[in-house]
Amino acid sequence: MADDAASEDPLSPDEAFAALGNETRVRILRVLGDEDDPLSFSALYDEMEMRDSGQFNYHLDKLVGHFVRKTEEGYELDRAGRRIVEAILSGAVTDDVAVDRTPIDEQCDICGSPVEATWNDGGINLYCTECDGRYDHNHRRNRGSAEGYLGTLLLPPAGLRDRSADAAAQAAWTRTNLEILSMASGLCPRCSATIETKRHVCTDHGATGESCSACGGYYAVSVGFQCTNCIFSSGGAGVLALLSNTDLLDFLTDHGHNPVDPDSVRAVNELQMNYEERILAEDPFEAEFTFRADDETLTLTVDGDLSVVDSVRER
Numbered sequence: 001m002a003d004d005a006a007s008e009d010p011l012s013p014d015e016a017f018a019a020l021g022n023e024t025r026v027r028i029l030r031v032l033g034d035e036d037d038p039l040s041f042s043a044l045y046d047e048m049e050m051r052d053s054g055q056f057n058y059h060l061d062k063l064v065g066h067f068v069r070k071t072e073e074g075y076e077l078d079r080a081g082r083r084i085v086e087a088i089l090s091g092a093v094t095d096d097v098a099v100d101r102t103p104i105d106e107q108c109d110i111c112g113s114p115v116e117a118t119w120n121d122g123g124i125n126l127y128c129t130e131c132d133g134r135y136d137h138n139h140r141r142n143r144g145s146a147e148g149y150l151g152t153l154l155l156p157p158a159g160l161r162d163r164s165a166d167a168a169a170q171a172a173w174t175r176t177n178l179e180i181l182s183m184a185s186g187l188c189p190r191c192s193a194t195i196e197t198k199r200h201v202c203t204d205h206g207a208t209g210e211s212c213s214a215c216g217g218y219y220a221v222s223v224g225f226q227c228t229n230c231i232f233s234s235g236g237a238g239v240l241a242l243l244s245n246t247d248l249l250d251f252l253t254d255h256g257h258n259p260v261d262p263d264s265v266r267a268v269n270e271l272q273m274n275y276e277e278r279i280l281a282e283d284p285f286e287a288e289f290t291f292r293a294d295d296e297t298l299t300l301t302v303d304g305d306l307s308v309v310d311s312v313r314e315r
């Protein structure tokens with residue numbers, strides 16, 4: 001029976017793209033995605049407003065068993081079909097918007113000057129209005145204008161919907177934190193496979209509080225994340241590996257900061273990204289990161305895997 005997807009051979013990625021490489025099939029998925037209940041053949045056909053029922057039948061047939069499930073009540077999306085519709089809708093709402101540099105309620109973490117944001121190619125780009133920013137060769141491919149460039153936060157076009165530039169930036173920060181929590185927990189935020197965490201230590205690191213001419217970072221200890229399955233990779237300051245640590249999460253929430261609340265996310269980032277770093281030993285590696293909130297400090301000691309081995313809170 002066609003509704004038993006498990007009995008079908010799974011599609012190869014090439015076959016899956018081929019099955020979707022047709023406007024009618026994509027439209028069938030979108031129509032079914034709008035429905036809470038399964039649609040009968042005739043109700044689906046009516047919704048499609050097609051003249052040729054043979055053509056309609058042919059394309060529907062290509063989807064059944066892979067993206068569409070046929071049940072006694074009619075046709076509905078299966079899990080893969082839902083994922084496709086979600087992906088289409090994340091980009092469809094405000095596709096190809098270009099947003100000029102717009103002031104947002106944020107200060108440059110290098111010089112404290114006002115920050116402006118643009119949106120392009122699925123991300124919010126942040127720029128300092130005064131200093132040179134953090135021109136990073138890793139981000140060069142994204143940039144039209146690099147002047148004052150501070151970084152890019154991923155935000156699909158739908159993330160701009162009904163939001164001011166400022167609210168969109170907060171949403172992008174929140175989304176970024178959710179992804180970092182996933183990476184710090186060892187899960188790829190795209191495909192859920194295991195993430196490999198690699199520690200890098202700059203051996204020629206410049207003075208603290210300035211970006212280092214050797215590594216370009218503010219901290220000597222940095223982390224790289226690489227998915228063991230898909231092409232996803234990310235990285236940054238060493239603290240990113242610790243964001244799912246419960247002592248750090250306790251410390252944040254005890255001081256009124258919630259890392260996944262858009263209204264709180266800037267204060268959280270400021271606290272997380274302004275820490276003191278101290279390398280205690282090279283081999284075996286040991287380092288201390290000290291965070292400060294109000295009149296309290298939290299010091300986390302990490303080993304060579306950037307796992308927390310000790311935690312001290314002091315007033």
Ligand SMILES: [Zn+2]
Pocket residue numbers: 108109110111112113128129130131132133
């Ligand atoms: Zn600046």
Ligand SMILES: [Zn+2]
Pocket residue numbers: 202203204205206212213214215216217219220
């Ligand atoms: Zn360095």
Ligand SMILES: [Zn+2]
Pocket residue numbers: 188189190191192193227228229230231232
């Ligand atoms: Zn992955």
